[in-house]
Amino acid sequence: MRSNLNFFSDQKFRSLFYQILVVGLFAFGLYYLMTTTAYNLEKRNIATGWRFLSNPAGFDISFSPFLDYKATDTHLKVYFVGLLNTLLISFCGCIAATILGFIVGVMRLSSNWLLSKTAYCYVEFCRNIPLILQIILWYTILLQMPLIKQSKEIGKGFFVTNRGLYSPRPIYEEGFGIVFVVFILTVIASFFIRRWSKKRQETTGQQFPVLWTSLSLIVFLPLIVFFISGSPMSLGYPALKGFNFKGGMVIRPEFIAMFLALSIYTGAFISETVRSGILSVTKGQREASGALGLKPNWIMRLIVIPQALRVIVPPLTSQYLNLTKNSSLGIVVGYADLVHGFGGISLNQTGQAIECMVIVMATYLTISLIISLFMNIYNRSIQFKEK
Amino acid sequence: MNSENFSVSRKPPIATTGLLGWLRMNLFSNWFNSLLTFLVIYLLYLILPSFFNWTIFSADFIYNDFGDRIIDRTLCTGRVDPERGGGACWSIIFVRFYQFVYGFYPREEVWRVNITYFLLVVAILPLLFEKFPQRKYFLYFTIIFPVIAFFLLYSGFGLLNTVRTNMWGGLLVTLVLGFTGIALAFPLGIILSLGRRSKLPVISMVCTLFIEFIRGVPLITLLFFGMVMLPLFLPEGVNLDGLIRVLVAVTLFQSAYMAEVIRGGLQAIPQGQYEAAQSVGLTYWQMNRKIILPQAIRITIPSIVNTSIGLFKDTTLVVIVGQLDLLGIGRAALADQTWMGLSQEVYVFVALVFFIFTFSMSRYSLYLEKKLKTGNNAGAD
Numbered sequence: 001m002r003s004n005l006n007f008f009s010d011q012k013f014r015s016l017f018y019q020i021l022v023v024g025l026f027a028f029g030l031y032y033l034m035t036t037t038a039y040n041l042e043k044r045n046i047a048t049g050w051r052f053l054s055n056p057a058g059f060d061i062s063f064s065p066f067l068d069y070k071a072t073d074t075h076l077k078v079y080f081v082g083l084l085n086t087l088l089i090s091f092c093g094c095i096a097a098t099i100l101g102f103i104v105g106v107m108r109l110s111s112n113w114l115l116s117k118t119a120y121c122y123v124e125f126c127r128n129i130p131l132i133l134q135i136i137l138w139y140t141i142l143l144q145m146p147l148i149k150q151s152k153e154i155g156k157g158f159f160v161t162n163r164g165l166y167s168p169r170p171i172y173e174e175g176f177g178i179v180f181v182v183f184i185l186t187v188i189a190s191f192f193i194r195r196w197s198k199k200r201q202e203t204t205g206q207q208f209p210v211l212w213t214s215l216s217l218i219v220f221l222p223l224i225v226f227f228i229s230g231s232p233m234s235l236g237y238p239a240l241k242g243f244n245f246k247g248g249m250v251i252r253p254e255f256i257a258m259f260l261a262l263s264i265y266t267g268a269f270i271s272e273t274v275r276s277g278i279l280s281v282t283k284g285q286r287e288a289s290g291a292l293g294l295k296p297n298w299i300m301r302l303i304v305i306p307q308a309l310r311v312i313v314p315p316l317t318s319q320y321l322n323l324t325k326n327s328s329l330g331i332v333v334g335y336a337d338l339v340h341g342f343g344g345i346s347l348n349q350t351g352q353a354i355e356c357m358v359i360v361m362a363t364y365l366t367i368s369l370i371i372s373l374f375m376n377i378y379n380r381s382i383q384f385k386e387k
Numbered sequence: 388m389n390s391e392n393f394s395v396s397r398k399p400p401i402a403t404t405g406l407l408g409w410l411r412m413n414l415f416s417n418w419f420n421s422l423l424t425f426l427v428i429y430l431l432y433l434i435l436p437s438f439f440n441w442t443i444f445s446a447d448f449i450y451n452d453f454g455d456r457i458i459d460r461t462l463c464t465g466r467v468d469p470e471r472g473g474g475a476c477w478s479i480i481f482v483r484f485y486q487f488v489y490g491f492y493p494r495e496e497v498w499r500v501n502i503t504y505f506l507l508v509v510a511i512l513p514l515l516f517e518k519f520p521q522r523k524y525f526l527y528f529t530i531i532f533p534v535i536a537f538f539l540l541y542s543g544f545g546l547l548n549t550v551r552t553n554m555w556g557g558l559l560v561t562l563v564l565g566f567t568g569i570a571l572a573f574p575l576g577i578i579l580s581l582g583r584r585s586k587l588p589v590i591s592m593v594c595t596l597f598i599e600f601i602r603g604v605p606l607i608t609l610l611f612f613g614m615v616m617l618p619l620f621l622p623e624g625v626n627l628d629g630l631i632r633v634l635v636a637v638t639l640f641q642s643a644y645m646a647e648v649i650r651g652g653l654q655a656i657p658q659g660q661y662e663a664a665q666s667v668g669l670t671y672w673q674m675n676r677k678i679i680l681p682q683a684i685r686i687t688i689p690s691i692v693n694t695s696i697g698l699f700k701d702t703t704l705v706v707i708v709g710q711l712d713l714l715g716i717g718r719a720a721l722a723d724q725t726w727m728g729l730s731q732e733v734y735v736f737v738a739l740v741f742f743i744f745t746f747s748m749s750r751y752s753l754y755l756e757k758k759l760k761t762g763n764n765a766g767a768d
Binding site: 015018019022023026033036037039040041043110111112113114115118124125127128129130131132133134136137140141325326328329331332339343347353354357360361364365368369 | 413414427430431587588600602603604607608621696703706707714731734737738742745749
């Protein structure tokens with residue numbers, strides 16, 4: 001054997017060779033990048049480091065519902081404002097898109113021709129038009145709402161203007177804490193009621209109206225406590241003073257445009273996964289449960305949906321991830337999220353491109369990982385449990 | 388035959404056949420369905436008439452209601468006489484049509500773009516349809532088409548004048564980004580997916596990290612990366628063209644998604660195919676090229692088309708980093724004093740153009756799926 005000549009045909013050697021080659025190239029690339037970057041940075045007088053985070057930002061952010069932000073605050077605070085805004089729009093968008101997607105998915109399967117075709121048109125239009133365009137389109141429509149001076153009141157304390165939707169703001173007074181505690185307690189109680197009724201049904205076969213009991217508990221008990229304790233909450237109505245409304249709450253058009261566009265766009269995709277999920281439950285399952293004498297809505301709730309969910313949840317997860325990543329498009333309408341606030345304005349002001357981009361990318365990676373983690377846990381809980 | 392003597396065959400009841408039967412079956416099968424039908428009709432009644440009124444019936448196209456040619460927004464019927472108006476003013480699209488299609492490409496050179504558009508169709512059609520006559524020869528053309536397109540659009544290697552990419556715009560940029568992105572991301576995606584499934588731990592780790600990183604961040608951060616950070620990474624004097632920088636970002640982004648789609652196809656190939664290929668003595672690359680990839684790609688083509696639709700829509704994001712694609716040209720038109728305020732018309736037009744492209748792609752993907760289901764010996768079974 002000419003082993004010394006043909007040692008390249010040795011599989012072990014070859015695999016080792018390729019891997020070392022990749023590592024070597026990678027290391028060389030990294031080294032090359034770092035040296036050129038360091039050189040470029042030095043030439044442009046950009047100091048690296050994280051010190052800029054504690055410098056005052058010096059610009060205003062129009063939308064910061066959770067943190068009290070002022071222009072004198074630091075870039076670090078800009079980051080947190082942006083992060084919270086990203087999380088807020090993603091959270092609201094995911095919930096709305098899920099609800100919309102499930103409704104439209106069921107509509108598309110309806111035996112009603114008109115209904116299913118309307119749903120089909122919605123899905124095709126909203127799926128096939130770029131999201132960024134939809135965001136801008138909603139935004140231009142919202143900007144054509146009446147000016148603040150000419151705004152009309154729709155319902156008590158609600159104003160639609162081109163500067164956003166003004167609504168009354170709840171003002172909590174002393175004693176509202178009790179109402180809140182009672183509310184939490186009822187939620188916990190309804191959880192235990194559910195467990196108890198499940199156990200009872202398994203042992204005795206008797207059923208208990210869990211949904212209605214817990215709903216009325218959650219709604220009425222806090223309400224009763226609220227009135228007994230002397231209504232410790234009032235509403236602050238927006239009132240026109242000078243050029244703007246004072247008091248009350250405002251939801252900015254940027255947020256509304258993002259919310260509408262994200263949920264309508266993603267809802268179209270979710271409706272398709274819902275549809276294919278429901279279609280994946282074979283007809284025999286329905287017929288068999290019908291033959292057992294289950295009522296139609298029970299068939300849906302106990303037979304079809306649990307099986308459909310197994311198909312729906314994995315693609316649903318990726319839709320949630322997409323929505324979260326797409327929320328970064330807020331930059332086109334000036335929604336102060338992570339990319340616009342911190343990755344855009346802060347970056348331009350400080351010139352710390354590498355640091356800002358690394359932080360923004362790392363944050364998105366973390367959010368993506370957390371969402372997939374939770375959805376994987378949920379997915380595992382609904383999969384077949386083979387005994 | 389005998390039954391004729393005993394019973395006369397009767398026609399089915401009117402209410403189960405024909406239009407009436409169809410209506411009853413599909414719209415009014417029970418009270419709930421009827422209610423839904425009326426609700427939907429009412430909603431459509433609220434939306435559709437005003438929509439068509441705005442887009443077509445009360446809209447101005449090239450001339451306004453008074454017969455003047457519209458060259459300015461103040462000549463739109465809605466502005467001249469608010470009582471008669473209320474419709475869209477599409478003249479902005481007609482006046483700026485050249486920019487929407489070619490950007491700022493010099494007018495005397497525009498034949499080059501037109502030829503490229505035509506050749507693009509020639510290059511794509513044989514790729515899409517298996518029964519295209521002389522498909523094999525056309526596919527060779529498809530492979531060399533990018534070179535021809537580059538030659539025609541950009542430099543011409545001394546034979547033609549160089550048209551720098553900052554003169555490109557509109558549909559041209561959208562198509563260049565979309566098709567180059569897809570064409571480059573496809574081979575990259577194949578390599579990444581093979582790498583991720585590789586038995587060599589280092590290679591599989593590098594590919595997995597790359598794919599998961601790209602899939603975990605929004606495209607816009609990658610575009611920023613290309614615009615803001617890439618200049619810092621490059622040695623002095625190297626100045627990449629703006630369009631190429633976004634093209635790099637778009638291609639990397641797309642290749643990660645493409646890799647995952649192709650990996651799905653690779654996973655669907657049964658182990659026996661690999662073993663059989665190895666036992667006839669094929670090397671790793673031969674095995675993948677001749678046995679595994681043709682099957683894997685064949686079953687994933689619908690998903691590949693779907694990801695391509697995603698990429699095509701995502702090309703609009705380059706607006707944010709200042710590239711003038713179709714949407715960018717639209718926004719530039721709106722920044723012009725003469726057309727300010729016609730934003731809805733422009734955005735609806737851009738949306739329509741995108742819809743035409745993406746909808747036909749998604750129809751094509753459906754057609755492929757159907758063909759794969761009924762097709763002979765499709766994929767692995």
